[in-house]
Amino acid sequence: MxxxxxxxxxxxxxxxxxxxxxxxxxxxxxxxxxxxxxxxxxxxxxxxxxxxxxxxxxxxxxxxxxxxxxxxxxxxxxxxxxxxxxxxxxxxxxxxxxxxxxxxxxxxxxxxxxxxxxxxxxxxxxxxxxxxxxxxxxxxxxxxxxxxxxxxxxxxxxxxxxxTPAALNGFVGAFALETSDVEPAPLFRMSDWNPWPAGDFAGAIMIDPAGITRWYLSAPTTLVGPPAVWVAVRLRADGTILGISGDTFWIRDELGNVLTEIHAVDLGLPTLHHDVIELSNGNFMAISQDFRDVDYPDLGTRYTVGDTIVEFTLDGDVVWSWNSFDHLDPQRRRENGEDLIVNPVDGESALDWTHANAVLLDETTGVITMSLRHQDWIIAIDYATGDVLWRLGDEGDFALDGGDTWFFHQHAPQWQDDGTLLLFDNGNGNPYISPLAVETRAVRYALDDVGMTASVAWEDDEPPFQVIFAGDADRIAGGHLLVTDAAIFGAQGQVNARVRELDESHDPTRIWSFTTPDNRWIYRTTANDRLVGVAAR
Structure with missing residues (x-):
């Protein structure tokens, strides 16, 4: 009232x-x-x-x-x-x-x-x-x-x-910035906003180039672990936002009202996780999972989870799907592939074989790009047939130019206008180096899909640091890069996220950044020319 x-x-x-x-x-x-x-x-x-x-x-x-x-x-x-x-x-x-x-x-x-x-x-x-x-x-x-x-x-x-009324739980009004002589893009940066460890709220935040918070939303949660986290939060053309949390896809307006809510079980799925994108036909494409028993020579029969891709409508109908078990070899296990994931349907723990964390669809070519953290691969999938066209990464289909290094436990692939592939390379899970030698970076690879070769076209010049999970790297309007160092663990056990804007032509490339307060982390950050609630022109 x-x-x-x-x-x-x-x-x-x-x-x-x-x-x-x-x-x-x-x-x-x-x-x-x-x-x-x-x-x-x-x-x-x-x-x-x-x-x-x-x-x-x-x-x-x-x-x-x-x-x-x-x-x-x-x-x-x-x-x-x-x-x-x-x-x-x-x-x-x-x-x-x-x-x-x-x-x-x-x-x-x-x-x-x-x-x-x-x-x-x-x-x-x-x-x-x-x-x-x-x-x-x-x-x-x-x-x-x-x-x-x-x-x-x-x-x-x-x-x-x-x-104005009191701030919502977890609100931060402004962030101290590190800047340079290069002006940052005149855009709003929107991030998911999550406590570490998962607490009594999760949300999203949008700040202006001056580091002042201009929109913030949080919601209470009783969930624990990964389901409590808001992921894949994006601004839609009509000014609403979409995202996933608690195995549920949702659309919210700027006031926080839930306009659409589709649970994984509504789609006949066990989970919805990590990523969802909106397609031009009005459908949505998201990552889910399938749980199966797999016979391993060294482990015996083990309950194993592989990732799936689903396309669904706002009416809750699945109109297309793809299953990793049908196209990849579950015998290929990498580091963290024996981590356990709980099936929310039956409560049983399963080996986390693939751990997908991103999906893209090029609607012109009909090619899906998917990131599989626990395979250390980025794969290309033919939407029409479901066939895997290639596997990029260690032990994949591309030969890497001498002196360059592959990515490991990567996140957030994004195709560039020049044909290179930008991604966030966490670097952990690399079997060829000590964990202490891991260095996280944003990196771009040039691919020759005829000669099947790959090379590093550009890489981050940030002093060594580690982000062992999550992260993001995006090309934004104006040409700069926006990199999210999702969770950096400090000497006292605290966790902070850092968001950096990079100008590849500048030395050093970092021209703008902010760091979260202790024990706040960010999965992804996007750059937008308008606030939440404002429709695209």
Whole structure:
């Protein structure tokens, strides 16, 4: 329910100037200002305050003046400003300006240029709606507005003050940055946000280039271990986010409302884990698992888990699948291949034979790229036939140029425009070196799939460090690389993640970075040109 409180504030009167209501329009997504007119604006909110899944508090400011402009004799429009805040998402608020006559308005945050304000639909020419994003929680805020009558007259300006609700569990308001003389990409960085070890919440966070948190969402969890972690969190074209946790695929809006939820069991699967991608046909492709008994000469019959790929619809129908047991040899066991994974269906432990952690689909060529951590391979799969086209890595199908080294226990392959393959090479699990000699890196490989050779085209110049699980490396808009060192263990046993932006032409390549507080880790980070809730243009 909305609790309404009305506060009266005085307005300054200024002479009307045509077009004044549009002064802030250019800053809708890059700054703190927005304008709205009687056409209803350019963006549709994805939720309302009436949703039972989000608690809302509303404050109104009835803002008017009976004084006339002495030079023109025109009485300005009377304005009532109503603010709605959300306990479940304190970084977002809604503003409604109710006008005594048809008009248009511009709105700006008084002090924070990083707050993004966008006109939204849902009103009419006397009810102007705005969504305000990027607000600091538990903080007093002031929004300044300027209103002009559609038919001309004195402009009315005023402001409304309100306090945002308390921050959600696990919130961090800003991060100390390490920077260089190279400007970072003007993008928002969105990461999953997980406690170490798994705690009572999991979530996602989005920060701006200045290191200030502009969107954060966390949800309580009673799960333990990997199922508790939010993974594959991505911003969708409509402004919602998708992800996986607890063997469940979900879509959430910016306020945290769950719009879609598909459990693995709904698809006839034991699990959903590590990665999910959205396809152009509206379907989704994710990683699951199959559990089978395998006869090993040295171990006897052992319950073993291999990875599968499934394509499914939002209606919960599996329309395509691929199974590693049908295309790879379970007798090939590498380091960590005898780690145990519990089948959530029967509670039995199984050997973690393949441990897939990423899947990509090139819809032009019909080739799937899949990363198998416990095989130390990246494989290419023909979507049409299911055949494995090649296996990249140690003991695979490519010969490596002399002097170069393979990746081990890798994550996050990404094809580049020049045909090279970028990935995050954890480096552990390498049978040819001591564990103490392991060095993690981002690396790009050039592949010749005719001559079946591979070579290192580029590699990280970061001083030696180790990340033994998870990680990410992406090419982002503007050409830089965004690398997520997911979990670096410190001398006191603490865990920190580090996110680095790299310019391959700069020496050193790291031009921007931040590190999480102790015992917070990040699986992946993506770079986005808009906040959660804002639809792609």
């Amino acid at each position: 909305k609790a309404l409180t009305k506060t009266w504030i005085s307005l300054a009167l200024v002479p009307f100037a045509p077009g004044c209501a549009d002064d802030g329009a250019a800053a809708d997504e890059a700054g703190a200002s927005s304008s709205s007119s009687s056409d209803g604006g350019s963006e549709t909110a994805t939720t309302t305050a009436s949703t039972t899944m989000t608690s809302a508090t509303t404050t109104s400011a009835d803002s008017s003046s009976s004084a006339a402009d002495s030079s023109s004799g025109v009485v300005p429009i009377e304005v009532e400003a109503e603010i709605t805040t959300y306990d479940g998402q304190p970084m977002v608020a809604d503003l409604v300006l109710t006008l005594s006559a048809a008009g248009s308005a511009s709105v700006a945050h008084a002090t924070d240029q990083g707050v993004v304000i966008a006109a939204t639909e849902g009103g009419d020419d006397t009810h102007l709606h705005f969504r305000v994003r990027g607000l600091a929680p538990a903080t007093m805020h002031t929004l300044q507005f300027e209103v002009a009558a559609t038919e001309g007259g004195a402009a009315t300006s005023g402001e409304v003050e309100f306090e």
